[in-house]
Amino acid sequence: MVQVSPGVIEIKHPRFTARVSVRGAQLLSFIPTGLRDLLWCTAPEFVDAALAKGNKPIRGGIPICWPWFAAHPERSDFPSHGFARFMDWKLVHSEDLGEYHQLVFKLRSCAATLVYWPHEFAATVIMKLGVSCSVQFHVKTQGEWTGALHTYLAVDDIYKVELEGLGDRYQDNLDGLVLKQADEVATLNRATEQMYVEPENVTRVKEPDFGTKELCHEGHTDIMLWTPWENAGNSPADMHAGDYKRMVCVETSRIQATQRTGMLSVRIEQR
Numbered sequence: 001m002v003q004v005s006p007g008v009i010e011i012k013h014p015r016f017t018a019r020v021s022v023r024g025a026q027l028l029s030f031i032p033t034g035l036r037d038l039l040w041c042t043a044p045e046f047v048d049a050a051l052a053k054g055n056k057p058i059r060g061g062i063p064i065c066w067p068w069f070a071a072h073p074e075r076s077d078f079p080s081h082g083f084a085r086f087m088d089w090k091l092v093h094s095e096d097l098g099e100y101h102q103l104v105f106k107l108r109s110c111a112a113t114l115v116y117w118p119h120e121f122a123a124t125v126i127m128k129l130g131v132s133c134s135v136q137f138h139v140k141t142q143g144e145w146t147g148a149l150h151t152y153l154a155v156d157d158i159y160k161v162e163l164e165g166l167g168d169r170y171q172d173n174l175d176g177l178v179l180k181q182a183d184e185v186a187t188l189n190r191a192t193e194q195m196y197v198e199p200e201n202v203t204r205v206k207e208p209d210f211g212t213k214e215l216c217h218e219g220h221t222d223i224m225l226w227t228p229w230e231n232a233g234n235s236p237a238d239m240h241a242g243d244y245k246r247m248v249c250v251e252t253s254r255i256q257a258t259q260r261t262g263m264l265s266v267r268i269e270q271r
């Protein structure tokens with residue numbers, strides 16, 4: 001395990017190479033040996049700019065959105081998607097267990113978190129990196145939260161991507177929150193923000209020339225499918241033009257129902 005920049009570590013293992021940010025306890029890159037990165041991350045200059053600021057999350061990998069999803073319900077001045085993704089977590093354990101490398105991060109309530117959320121909590125993120133990668137988020141708290149593991153999957157060409165296993169119905173956040181019947185196979189050709197309200201546990205993201213990425217979700221009440229596309233009016237400033245073609249977010253989320261002590265987890269494998 002080597003530090004590649006302040007707060008970012010790289011792990012080279014016979015089965016994979018991975019990059020992890022201690023800020024946000026965020027897996028940024030996961031390259032199974034002989035394959036391509038499963039995760040998309042914005043360009044290094046945007047990562048560095050985020051790390052240089054105190055409250056700017058890194059766009060890419062698997063950000064942990066917590067303890068609220070999207071805008072804060074009452075405070076429009078509070079950060080989108082909560083604070084967990086820009087806090088400095090503590091790396092408390094790192095061990096090669098042969099089959100996989102395990103990392104454990106902790107974050108506890110403190111003055112900086114109580115500013116945003118008036119509840120005590122103890123959160124743990126466990127990453128298991130081997131043939132597949134998994135991120136498990138666990139929290140003990142009496143506070144009610146929503147959140148997501150906001151996975152940015154790398155794709156070769158978003159126009160060719162086919163997704164299965166999202167769910168039968170979704171709320172279309174870009175069309176008046178209307179509830180719609182989903183096609184068996186979802187494709188992408190415009191800005192998309194679809195919350196699948198009866199989510200499946202296994203999602204497959206297929207690309208004709210690059211196989212299938214399989215995501216196994218746990219602890220979720222919904223799955224958010226998001227792509228900013230281009231010129232969508234809300235395209236993030238921390239992405240290059242054209243980046244939208246190389247990523248799609250499939251988010252293991254808990255938006256419809258709050259949780260107290262609980263968990264969210266996703267495991268991703270290239271098939």
Ligand SMILES: O=P(O)(O)OC[C@H]1O[C@@H](O)[C@H](O)[C@@H](O)[C@@H]1O
Pocket residue numbers: 070080081150193224226234236251
């Ligand atoms: O720019 P952020 O805060 O990382 O959010 C990115 C997107 O995340 C998605 O989950 C939301 O549905 C979108 O509304 C949002 O734009």
